[in-house]
Every structure is written in C-alpha cells, then in structure tokens.
Amino acid sequence: MGLIRFLIISICSLYIIRSLVRIFLPILFENAINKAQQQARQQNYYQQNQPRPDGKIRIDHMPEPKKSSVPDSEGEFVDYEEIK
Known part of the structure; x- marks a missing residue:
C-alpha cells in the first residue's frame, strides 16, 4: 500500500x-x-547619438597577433641541403 501511495x-x-x-x-x-x-x-x-568627428577612424577591437609555436630563443633556422 505504501509503494502505490508513493x-x-x-x-x-x-x-x-x-x-x-x-x-x-x-x-x-x-x-x-x-x-x-x-x-x-x-x-x-x-552609439548613434555620439558625435563623431569627420575623417577620424575608431577601432573598437584589435586582435592580438598570433605567436609562433616555437619561441625565438629555442635556436636558429638552418638551411637544409640534401647530399647524395
């Protein structure tokens, strides 16, 4: 009876x-x-009611430059030459 009631x-x-x-x-x-x-x-x-001076460019967002996966301090680039 208790289970049915529940x-x-x-x-x-x-x-x-x-x-x-x-x-x-x-x-x-x-x-x-x-x-x-x-x-x-x-x-x-x-935004529409703000006065903007003529000839001026406004940048709201500037993306960060991409960083290379290998830092410059890791080493130097060496040209590869194949020897046969």
Missing part, C-alpha cells in the same frame, strides 16, 4: 510541476528576450 503522489507531483513549467517557462523566456532587446536598443541609441 507512486501516485510522485506522478501527481510531476504532472503538476510539468504543467507549471509549461505556463511559467515561456513567460520567463519572453521577459529575458524583452530585456535583452531593450538593452540592445539602448546601446544602439547611445
């Missing part, structure tokens, strides 16, 4: 939780998406 309570609890998730999860996602869109609009508005 199974019934577990199934009912899972059903209730599943129903609540179906109701509230889309609302949470909608709020998160609206907030992200609002922040993007504010950032875009801020």
